[in-house]
Amino acid sequence: MRFTSEQRLDDGVLEREFTLGEIPGILWTPEAASASSPVPLILLGHPPLGLHKMYPRLVARARHCAAEGFATATIELPGSGDRPSWPALDQARADLRRAMQAGEPVGDGIVEALVLPLVDKAVPEWQAALDAFLSLPEIGGPVGYSGGVISIGIRLAVVEPRIEAAGLFAGSLVPRVMFEEARQVTIPLHVLLQWDDEGNDRQASLDLFDAFGSKEKTLHANMGGHTGVPQFAGDDAARFFTRHLR
């Protein structure tokens, strides 16, 4: 991991951009984090729209988490932002967009073609990034995962034992095969659902919540569309991580 820029935000949070091989990313640490008092880490997931585009929402989440004593970090997803384009992913995105614009039901084939390759490629990258983050003296554990493409969160929760709690956003399409993986998840989960999310099948989200194998899992459903998550719902999610990671 090579840091490429560094700035101190007005609330004392240290923001560092880095590259990990070819993958760009951002790490935020609270002012008080140090080798003698390392802080827990939350991995910030995001949709495959590019880190630049997602930056305002990411930095807001990072500041919020820092205020609770957490470091946060994120990496660019394959085929997004400044990373090399990935024609198969672009094709799958275009197929999805076409189906949605035509008002057609989005078949599981389209969802699988979009999500599964992304999960297969992104998850090992997040794991490698986690190795790098945890090698920093100011980052301790435990580790949580929050938001983004829910299928990436599911796979990470199953394969990455260092992740001890996950906050997932039931706002993206989930291929049915991921439901089997969801049954294998056992860590505490906090699942956010926007009840009237225009791009999301509510019943599928409820089925997915039901499928998770975790003994402690909580669903918070709120009104409003995809990006209308109320402030208090963010606060609830922060408390979930505080309960499990501190």
Added chain:
Amino acid sequence: MRFTSEQRLDDGVLEREFTLGEIPGILWTPEAASASSPVPLILLGHPPLGLHKMYPRLVARARHCAAEGFATATIELPGSGDRPSWPALDQARADLRRAMQAGEPVGDGIVEALVLPLVDKAVPEWQAALDAFLSLPEIGGPVGYSGGVISIGIRLAVVEPRIEAAGLFAGSLVPRVMFEEARQVTIPLHVLLQWDDEGNDRQASLDLFDAFGSKEKTLHANMGGHTGVPQFAGDDAARFFTRHLR
């Protein structure tokens, strides 16, 4: 309203038993409540099992609310506890129990026979009690309603304008006719659902949540059976009231 006993609990909460006509009830006020600094009020609903039986859970909720600066109050439901027995209610209860023990689907007729008369009789009593509570100098407003028979909460939210927010427990049977009333509810709602509640139809609860007319409504679903509401879910509900009533 005539106070019949008074004791100071170890956390400073003043617990007063009273009768309102023939109806017994309990009022809890935080130590700091006074005529010069009146406190908001939360009405504590409960199932029709009698106040004596429900006392341990009620006093725990009352102490929790008092710590957040709320007075709380409850009254005995018609046909329960020390109030005169109500043969029609007993009959409806027996019919319900028989159907559930036989593993039969509980028909809407049975639910209506149990719930609707209870709602019709209890709601005006809660309103009269509210008049009495608000006449006390140490009780100000605003007023919330929390828990208990959800159909009573729905009706109160519709007919009682002094109630400004409600926390409802999706844990009791709701006649389909109440769904029409649910559509008329507009106050902020915090709805708790135990995902594996043995006595509750999960889909009906989700349908009911969907039916509520409120612009701000939140569903918190947690694992565990009817009485297994986790501590943190209680904390979330308390924060909902703090957000709306303070």
